[in-house]
Amino acid sequence: MYGESVSPLAMLLPVVVYPLLAAVVLGLVLFQFEHKQLQKPAFWLATGLIWLAWITAAQGIHTRWQLPPRQALDWLLIASLVPVLATRLPKEYRMSGFGVASMLSFALVAQPLLGRMSTIEIFTQVVGWLLFCGMAISASDRQQSAFRFPVSQIVMIVTSAVVIGISSSLNTAQMTGSLAVVLGVIWLLNRIVALSAQSILAVTQATMALWLFILAYAFYYADVSIYALMLLALPLLIKWTDNPGDTWWKKIATTVAISLLPGVLAIWWVWPEQSLY
């Protein structure tokens, strides 16, 4: 009847500890590849790293993950690799390729919903999806700062986890939050072992792809407001650059402040009228 209480450590393990350890190990492997001039493995690992580290968290949160996939969440964990890898497409096809790859892979996640949608609904969702993905990937391609772009992304992910948690699903919020842990660890690791700017930008872009995929799941399955999600994603449109005269703390402070503002608005948007529990 009334179960044993869950320890905070048991809750923290999949959300913080597993992705933290995985990101440290994979980040060091990436550093080794770069150090030994292994360009091709480093090129792919830079993006795969995010997915691999995140999956260690996701499988600890979605404990009933099964293969072959049966539920939407099973599909989410597998299909999310596709948009992550699509961020490595050659630049001339990247915008369209990323949009189409993300859409088709999410169609696997959305299978139970597709049968209940009209043709017009599916058409509008496809157009919206392609537009959104196209804007996001082209905006992330313009990024120049390997210091500020990840910080902005981490802030967006953390606020989105809060928005999703308040809106409905704590599980989806945990999965989102664990993504911030992975990128945060890579960003910190870069302060110690100095990965290349190219790898950091690729890792951040892959994080963005995975984050958008989780946001889509939150919208379709956890009923999180599309307006709140759009607000959260607004800082993606900002082009982050490093001004030579700025100190590190000034860069962090401005990036956090600018990225946090839409997130705070999104939290206000979904804040429930009643007390939560």
Place this chain on the structure above:
Amino acid sequence: MLKSMLKPVLLSAALISGSAMAANYDIDGAHTTILFKINHMGFSETVGRFNSFSGNYQYDANKPQSAQVAITIDADSLDTNHEARDKHVKSPDFLDTKQYPEISFKSTAFNGNADKGVLTGDLTMHGVTKQVDLNVVKIGEGKDPWGGYRSGFNGTITLKRADFGIDQMLGGIGNDVKIELFIEGIRK
């Protein structure tokens, strides 16, 4: 002679009228409630209900073993009198109503008499189908003031939600879900 001829005729008529009583009933949503109770942190029981459902049943007081019931519940109609909690329970953390919009029950057997018994059937919830036993008590039956014919039953069952893959927050929210049905049907 006449008496001996009449006897089978009357018996047949009685059987026909009896089978006519084994009629199909549509569940009357206005007089039917599907409630559930679940333990909250060991302090209390939280009560909720489903506001939208449909179904029908066959019932014959003379042949209760032939009773059949089929109910479909709109999982998204869950109502615990707290909007934020409803959204959470309907999310992928618990019922995942976007993916599994219906909860259904279809009986397979009945053991008991005309007044009470155990209705066995397949309950499908959260994409998982399990055989369950529903304790049923008949409340009454008869003609209503509008010329129709009604019957009513109460049912109770306790499920373990983890058996249906709903295993989040077992620390704070109980595993046992007590379901109470108050059903009234109108004969077709």
